[in-house]
Amino acid sequence: MRNPFLANRTYIITYLIAWILVAGIHAVVLWLASSQELAVSIADSLVFNVLFAAIGLGLWYSIRYYDIRRANPLDAFLNHLLVALVVLGVWLGLGYLIMNSLWPDNETYHDYLDSSIPWRAVAGFLIYSLIVLIYYLYINYEDRKARIQKESTLQVQVREAEIDMLKAQINPHFLFNSLNSVSSLITTQPEQAREMLVKLSGFLRYSLESRHNGLTPLETEMENIRHYLQIEKVRFGSRLVFEFRVPDECLKMTVPHMILQPLVENSIKHGVYESTEPVRIELEANCSSDNKLHLTLVNDYDPEAPPRKGKGIGLKNTRNRLFLAYNCEDCLTFEKTESRFSVHLTIPQTIHEPKN
Amino acid sequence: MNPRIKTLIIDDEEPARMLIRSFLTGNPDIEIVGEAANGFDGLKAIQLQKPDLLLLDIQMPKISGFELLELLDEYPQVIFSTAFDEFAIRAFEFNAVDYLLKPYSKERFDQAVGKAVERIRQKEAPAPGLTKLAAGVMPEGQHLDRIVVRSGQKIKVIPVDQVECIEAEDDYATIYTPEGRYMKQMTMGYFEEHLDPAEFLRVHRSHIVRISRIVQLEPYDKDTKVLVMQSGKKIHASKAGMKRLREVLGF
Numbered sequence: 211m212r213n214p215f216l217a218n219r220t221y222i223i224t225y226l227i228a229w230i231l232v233a234g235i236h237a238v239v240l241w242l243a244s245s246q247e248l249a250v251s252i253a254d255s256l257v258f259n260v261l262f263a264a265i266g267l268g269l270w271y272s273i274r275y276y277d278i279r280r281a282n283p284l285d286a287f288l289n290h291l292l293v294a295l296v297v298l299g300v301w302l303g304l305g306y307l308i309m310n311s312l313w314p315d316n317e318t319y320h321d322y323l324d325s326s327i328p329w330r331a332v333a334g335f336l337i338y339s340l341i342v343l344i345y346y347l348y349i350n351y352e353d354r355k356a357r358i359q360k361e362s363t364l365q366v367q368v369r370e371a372e373i374d375m376l377k378a379q380i381n382p383h384f385l386f387n388s389l390n391s392v393s394s395l396i397t398t399q400p401e402q403a404r405e406m407l408v409k410l411s412g413f414l415r416y417s418l419e420s421r422h423n424g425l426t427p428l429e430t431e432m433e434n435i436r437h438y439l440q441i442e443k444v445r446f447g448s449r450l451v452f453e454f455r456v457p458d459e460c461l462k463m464t465v466p467h468m469i470l471q472p473l474v475e476n477s478i479k480h481g482v483y484e485s486t487e488p489v490r491i492e493l494e495a496n497c498s499s500d501n502k503l504h505l506t507l508v509n510d511y512d513p514e515a516p517p518r519k520g521k522g523i524g525l526k527n528t529r530n531r532l533f534l535a536y537n538c539e540d541c542l543t544f545e546k547t548e549s550r551f552s553v554h555l556t557i558p559q560t561i562h563e564p565k566n
Numbered sequence: 567m568n569p570r571i572k573t574l575i576i577d578d579e580e581p582a583r584m585l586i587r588s589f590l591t592g593n594p595d596i597e598i599v600g601e602a603a604n605g606f607d608g609l610k611a612i613q614l615q616k617p618d619l620l621l622l623d624i625q626m627p628k629i630s631g632f633e634l635l636e637l638l639d640e641y642p643q644v645i646f647s648t649a650f651d652e653f654a655i656r657a658f659e660f661n662a663v664d665y666l667l668k669p670y671s672k673e674r675f676d677q678a679v680g681k682a683v684e685r686i687r688q689k690e691a692p693a694p695g696l697t698k699l700a701a702g703v704m705p706e707g708q709h710l711d712r713i714v715v716r717s718g719q720k721i722k723v724i725p726v727d728q729v730e731c732i733e734a735e736d737d738y739a740t741i742y743t744p745e746g747r748y749m750k751q752m753t754m755g756y757f758e759e760h761l762d763p764a765e766f767l768r769v770h771r772s773h774i775v776r777i778s779r780i781v782q783l784e785p786y787d788k789d790t791k792v793l794v795m796q797s798g799k800k801i802h803a804s805k806a807g808m809k810r811l812r813e814v815l816g817f
Contacts, residue, residue, distance in 0.1 A: 383625070386649035387579065390668035394585030445579045484627050486604045514723075515628070 213270040214348040225263070232337075233259040250319050253312060258305045262334065265297055266341045273345045290342065298334045302327060380417050381475060384442075385410075391444050406444055409437045417468065425464040428495065428503065432456060435470050439491070442478055449489060450482050456495040463503040465557050466535050470507070472524040473553050477509035480551065484515035503557040513549050525553070532557070570597035571686055574615060576608040576631070577601075577623040577647065582668070586621050586647065589675045595683045605629035606721060609637060617642050618686050619663075619679075624648040629723065633714040635660050637721065639751060643682045709762035713741060715748040722748060726765075730779050730795055732757050734772035742799065767814055769793065769807030777814060 215225040237255035240246050246254070272293050281289065306323065313319055388410055395403035416434045432454060439452045474491065481489040489510045496504040525544060532541035536558050544553045573596050577583045583601050590596050599615045602608040604627050612620070620642050624631040632653075635641050646657050649668040657665045663685060664678035713724045728743040734754045741748045758768045768774045775793060782794040789805040803811060 383649045386668050387582075390585065390649065390670075391579065391581035393669040394581035394588070397588060398584060445581060447580050449578075483625065486606070486627050512627075 213267060214345065215267060215270075225266075229259055229263045244322055246319055246322065247316075250313060250316065254309060254319075254323075257308050257312075258301070258330070261301055261305055262337060265301055266337070269293075269297070269338070269341055270345055273342060273349070294335060294338050297338060298331055301334055302330060305330075380414070384475070387445055388441050391441075395444070402444070406441060409441050413437045413441065417471070419467065424467050426467045427461065428456070428463050428465050428505075429461040431465050431467070431470055432461075432493070434468075435474050435493070438471065438474060442482070446482050449485065449487070450478070450491070451488050452491040452493075454493045456493070457497070460495040460497040460503060463497055463557070463559060465503065465505070465555075466531055469528060469531065469555070469557075470505070472528055473507050476524045477507065477551070480515075481509040481511045485510070485512040487512070501559050503555075503559065505555040505557065506552055507555075508550055508552040510549055511551055528555075568595070568687060571595055571619050571683060572597055572599045572615060572617040573619045573621065574599055574608070574611055574617040574642075575601045575621045576603075576605070576611075576626070576634070577621070578603050578626040579623075582623065582647070586675075589672055590679070593676075593679065596679065605631070605634045608634055609716075609721065610719075612638065612641075619682050620644045622646055624650060624653050629714050629721065632656060632660070633712075633723075636750070636752065637714060637716045643685055645678045645682055710760045713748075713750065715741065715750045717748070724748060726761065729766075730776055730797055731799065731801060732774040733801075742797070744797065767807075767810055769801065769803035769811055771804065773801050773803070773807070775801055777811075 215221050233255045236259060237251045240254055241248050241251035244251075276286075276289060306327075309323060310320070388406070392403050392406050392410070395406060413434060416430075416437075436454070439450070443450050443452075470493070474493075477489075477491045481491065487510075490508075492506075492508045494506045494508075496506075525542065529542040532538065532555070538556070538558070541556050541558075542553065544551065546552075573590065575583050575586050575598065577586070580603075583603075587598060587601070590598055596619075599617055600611045602611045606628055608622075608626075611617075622631040622634070622644055624646060625648065629637075631646065631648075635644065641660075644660055644662045645664045645666060646653070646662050647666045647668060647670075651667055654665050663682040666675060666678055709726075711726050713726060713729070715722050715724065724741060724743055728745065730742045730744070732754070733740045733742070735749075737751055738749045739752045739754065739757065741750060754768065754772060754774060757766070757774050761774070765776055765778065766774050767777050775795065779796045780793050781796050784792045784794060784800075786792045786802060789808070791803050791808055793801045793803050795801060
């Protein structure tokens, strides 16, 4: 940030006018009230006020580069007091030397100058405080402005992210293809059609639950994935085989709501969609060791199938969600072998509290 | 009485095939000659059965419905049946009879089949090959990511990343990759429209090249040049082609 007084022409002019006023009053008071010579009065006023005006501009840097966020109030106060003493010392010392060398023989003025030092120090301190105050007001104002702007962009981003998440959760093609299957089953296998509608409704209800950032027991999340896979199983028949290997003691552990669904959907998309052979999807859980839940999702894929576009978005989003929830960089890892793709999730059971 | 229309169903989901079958049952104009669960089997069935009408899904393993049609020298009337609405525009390239969005009603389905029957009965010219169509449109921001070719009974899926250049020869395009060259009955215009313009450039009436695989430019005559590709292949760039290349590469 630039010195606010130099930031634009209006501010510079305002600053100068303020000093001209101060200097004018200073000279007049000196001339009339202390009965100094006019020339001496004007010189005294010019020397001391021009000096302070210059120092005042420099003060900005002592404020700008002193990080007040990291200091406690006492430190900040002492720091300013120290700067004030140095500034006043330099100002008075320089002014004194200049005026003495200009009028080495004017005894009346010398006596006056000596006796006025304490008063000058007090006035200087007040002006110093005023300038610092203006600087702080300015910084505060700019910060607020920036924060308001940032907040509104953040709000837009959050909303977009929410919409993206909803879209990612319910793939419209999944929905329409499933409804088409129901339409097909209604006449031939009405029992199975009803079953499928119930599962589809269960899946949709779970997906739409508005606790996107909340935690869910693994048991519930798995139930939902099972519904999803059973629906897909009706569409793909023998091309889809799935198996869950989850020990009972893991069932009560928590996972972020809907964390598995995009990954399972990826398995279907890159595995089942592209293969004419049966594709096996396996979900394995392990929670015996470090009070963390380890989940591994493995699927076969056809190595000959050319890579599909859009690969990696599901993985990236899931990794981001885990990072935001648990502050861990490596909560999601994946590996790809000749014909199998596996994703490994590590889910801590103590949630990371974001700092404010 | 008119002969019944030979109809083939190609969809990778069994319930979807069942639905079409049940909708077609009882239609006196239609004879179902077979079903296929993927593009490969579909191609075989088409060559074997020579159907008049295809009910075709788009999203299928191995090769898509569009890619299947591209492999045929001439193809029957087609009704697309898919859950993806974003492909409707491409379907027009194939002069499709209709484009059904799953799930659809019996009425909507019958209407589509009725149109197809009419076309076939009136011996309306079989759907013109892609080569004769004006260049089509891909969905906004989407480009081909693979090209499917056929030699005899073998089907090869070439990822577009591997294509170095494409050369026109009569009705055919020859696609050059590090692994070999493949022929496909397709126009340069089609490739020009459907490949990513950030990666491919038409440098000549009969040449499209992958820009990143050009290694050298050699003078040819006053206005034109010869491009040397990474594989060593040399390609003649026309005056207009050189102008486009200069714009892209900024020299």
